[in-house]
Amino acid sequence: MLLHRLTEYAARAEADDELPPPYYRPKRIQWILQLNADGTAAGFVDRRSAKGEKPLETTAPYAYRSGTMPPPYLMVDTAQYVLALPKQAPGKPVTERAVAEGRRRRDAYADFLLAWANAAPDDPYAEAVRTFVTTGVLHGLEVPEEMTAADNIALMAHDNTWLHLLPSVRQAWAAGVRSRKSGKNAAGLCLVCGKDGELLSTIPESIKSGAIPTGGRGRDAQLVSINASAQGRGGALQLVNTPVCERCGGRAMAALNLLLASDTNRRRATDSVTVWWTREPVDDLFGTLDTATDAAVARLLTSLHEHPDPATAERIDPNAYYSLTLGLNNARAVVLDWLDIPVGRLRNHLGAWFEHHRVYDGWNQSYRYFPLWRLALAAGRWDAKANKYVSGSAPKGLEQELLHAALTRGPVPARLLPHLLQRIRADRRVDPPRIALLRLALHPNRKDHQVTAPADRLDSTQLDPGYLCGRVFAILEAIQYAALPDVKATIGDKFFGTAMTAPAAVFKNLRLGANAHLKRLRRDNGAAYTALSRRLAEAFAAFDPHDGIPLLLTTEQQAKFVLGYEQQRAADFAAKAAHKKNKDQATNGAASEPA
Amino acid sequence: MSGPLACFTRPELKVERVSYPVMTPSAAVGVLEAIFWKPEMAYVITAIEVLKPIEWTQVRRNEVKSVVSATEVAALRKDPGRRYDVETDRDQRNSMLLRDVHYRIRAQILRAPHAADVPEQKYRDQLRRRVDKGACFAEPYLGCREFSAFFGPQTDAQPIGRDEDLGVMLHSIVYPASGGEQYRWFHAQLHQGVMSVPVAPLGADAVAMPVSSAWRADGSGMGR
Numbered sequence: 001m002l003l004h005r006l007t008e009y010a011a012r013a014e015a016d017d018e019l020p021p022p023y024y025r026p027k028r029i030q031w032i033l034q035l036n037a038d039g040t041a042a043g044f045v046d047r048r049s050a051k052g053e054k055p056l057e058t059t060a061p062y063a064y065r066s067g068t069m070p071p072p073y074l075m076v077d078t079a080q081y082v083l084a085l086p087k088q089a090p091g092k093p094v095t096e097r098a099v100a101e102g103r104r105r106r107d108a109y110a111d112f113l114l115a116w117a118n119a120a121p122d123d124p125y126a127e128a129v130r131t132f133v134t135t136g137v138l139h140g141l142e143v144p145e146e147m148t149a150a151d152n153i154a155l156m157a158h159d160n161t162w163l164h165l166l167p168s169v170r171q172a173w174a175a176g177v178r179s180r181k182s183g184k185n186a187a188g189l190c191l192v193c194g195k196d197g198e199l200l201s202t203i204p205e206s207i208k209s210g211a212i213p214t215g216g217r218g219r220d221a222q223l224v225s226i227n228a229s230a231q232g233r234g235g236a237l238q239l240v241n242t243p244v245c246e247r248c249g250g251r252a253m254a255a256l257n258l259l260l261a262s263d264t265n266r267r268r269a270t271d272s273v274t275v276w277w278t279r280e281p282v283d284d285l286f287g288t289l290d291t292a293t294d295a296a297v298a299r300l301l302t303s304l305h306e307h308p309d310p311a312t313a314e315r316i317d318p319n320a321y322y323s324l325t326l327g328l329n330n331a332r333a334v335v336l337d338w339l340d341i342p343v344g345r346l347r348n349h350l351g352a353w354f355e356h357h358r359v360y361d362g363w364n365q366s367y368r369y370f371p372l373w374r375l376a377l378a379a380g381r382w383d384a385k386a387n388k389y390v391s392g393s394a395p396k397g398l399e400q401e402l403l404h405a406a407l408t409r410g411p412v413p414a415r416l417l418p419h420l421l422q423r424i425r426a427d428r429r430v431d432p433p434r435i436a437l438l439r440l441a442l443h444p445n446r447k448d449h450q451v452t453a454p455a456d457r458l459d460s461t462q463l464d465p466g467y468l469c470g471r472v473f474a475i476l477e478a479i480q481y482a483a484l485p486d487v488k489a490t491i492g493d494k495f496f497g498t499a500m501t502a503p504a505a506v507f508k509n510l511r512l513g514a515n516a517h518l519k520r521l522r523r524d525n526g527a528a529y530t531a532l533s534r535r536l537a538e539a540f541a542a543f544d545p546h547d548g549i550p551l552l553l554t555t556e557q558q559a560k561f562v563l564g565y566e567q568q569r570a571a572d573f574a575a576k577a578a579h580k581k582n583k584d585q586a587t588n589g590a591a592s593e594p595a
Numbered sequence: 596m597s598g599p600l601a602c603f604t605r606p607e608l609k610v611e612r613v614s615y616p617v618m619t620p621s622a623a624v625g626v627l628e629a630i631f632w633k634p635e636m637a638y639v640i641t642a643i644e645v646l647k648p649i650e651w652t653q654v655r656r657n658e659v660k661s662v663v664s665a666t667e668v669a670a671l672r673k674d675p676g677r678r679y680d681v682e683t684d685r686d687q688r689n690s691m692l693l694r695d696v697h698y699r700i701r702a703q704i705l706r707a708p709h710a711a712d713v714p715e716q717k718y719r720d721q722l723r724r725r726v727d728k729g730a731c732f733a734e735p736y737l738g739c740r741e742f743s744a745f746f747g748p749q750t751d752a753q754p755i756g757r758d759e760d761l762g763v764m765l766h767s768i769v770y771p772a773s774g775g776e777q778y779r780w781f782h783a784q785l786h787q788g789v790m791s792v793p794v795a796p797l798g799a800d801a802v803a804m805p806v807s808s809a810w811r812a813d814g815s816g817m818g819r
Contacts, residue, residue, distance in 0.1 A: 001762035191763040194782055224607050228660045231610045235662045242606045334611040334689045
């Protein structure tokens, strides 16, 4: 189905004139070999780009080649094929074998040119190319000093026409690849399109090297390849029991390469890449995950609130959305994830993603939404000196798992919660992205739209002992800060780790210590004293009268502790901001009144 | 049928395996034959109902790269000192598997030509008795040997409400007298959680049904 969807995309891209011709791929050209009008002379044009300059790139013939005698490409190939320039290992002399292989490759290249010139007598440039090959101009070319064996050389006619882009060359090249790649008894039902066609023995195009990020060596990769006896049915190699027709095989890979090369339709992680496309054009849903603008999120949330049930949402917009995540296993592409869902459902999933992680900012009285990369980064280590998260310290593969959870409305990985709590304790840092992750991890069932998420702001009805401990701790800290504004190490700095795991051990002392702070407050700032002592009494009163303050908190309660702590703080900030606003209005009002 | 894991490998993505989202008819035949089979009968799958939402998981495993060949067997026989070291013959392969699957298989029993006069219901009742008892000749599995399946009599679980185009799916494999095997395909679609399997696969050489047995379409809600 995946290949079928890719071929559908290829048809759309072709209509938009984005798809390169069959078996063509963007290549960098270092040298142009320009022929004169009759092919009796040719000269090199150096097109190597200087540093910082954009290199010359054009779509040129390409097919995967390997083995002891790799075949040449038509018109555009490396200097090894065009000029018999032998391959040379750095610091070592050129071997006899490399020279002989270079000659073989040039002869094969020349034969291919000649075959095209003979097969396309009507082409205005065929005669010049024939002369160029047969009269020894090609074989007599001087190799420029700075040229290396891997440099690409493209042929150009006297009137600056790229020869490899001529229609007859495209046809000849495609025919050459087909004859090389198709199977021996090659006709039958293609399992991609479901129609009879000429079947392939191997897929001619591969995924361009570098398109899939990898920790190891990047190289061209095949999505469909069967080259060890345990991989095929009955020990058979190549596509003998995987019938794929030539058209589908080539176009699916061309579409995939197109998607992998686009900036809008792909998302690269450290060792995988996700590409997405839709059956019909749609606004940029996928991008919202990484650039969570308020307007885009608001749109998603509106559609979520209109149709909270994913099953209903999917009927609203049945346009299909596909996303494919690929990894690399040497020269083989690995399908890590494949998603095929209606766009309406995806809108619902993304809306739920934002609603389930949003964090209330009390000071600005607004919600904050986080891009996916920021959430993944916040699971890593916080570097207090550099004042940022250490890049690459997040658990391996977490970003991909979060992406999967966002797109499928699934749970976040179970390993996230204990890891995050450990990081919060060790780094002594709680910030909004971490709270967002905690809210996602604490959600009982993200799939079920009737299950409510943990509250996104202070929930005074929440009686979970962990949550209450968190609230109490935040209030105690606020009391200390109000009483001693210049305090160096707050109770948060000293006791946060213990309070979130074993609250009973520290809460008694902290409560007693607060008495002194409250006394000072009563003397210096009566209003703050009243507000804070009432808040503290309310929070303590909410504890279960029999169980009291728990000795130890479970992992989930610890997470709720952090949530309660942060939400109490956010509520305090909100109260403070409201108070400030009222005060400002009062002063402004008083000032504007006529004297 | 149910199981914690399943992999009905797509033929185009079988090295780094990706499963079909729904059980294939040939896998369903395998399950039924593991429970009850006789040379006098064959199963034809008419529909597969998906009773639990389609969920995916993935696993990466170290697998053996080669299969044993006749020449290897001969060489082993010839030289008793010859050894095969599996650790040097490894290939890491990823699989995208189905998780927590539950299906209802609707099938029709066909009699072989030499059993044309036996009542069809005899085999059907035998199968039902074996299913009720939980008896099987071999452990039934979901696509791959390592993913064992649980089976039991029909329940009243409802199919999931999902429509999906599943593409070209393996219908069955035939073994012609000339040797080798032939694959036959059909265009699979899920309608409200039910995948109907046509009797005839795609392609010119459509399946020839046994002439001796009168084909009877499975009525709706008739049970297995």
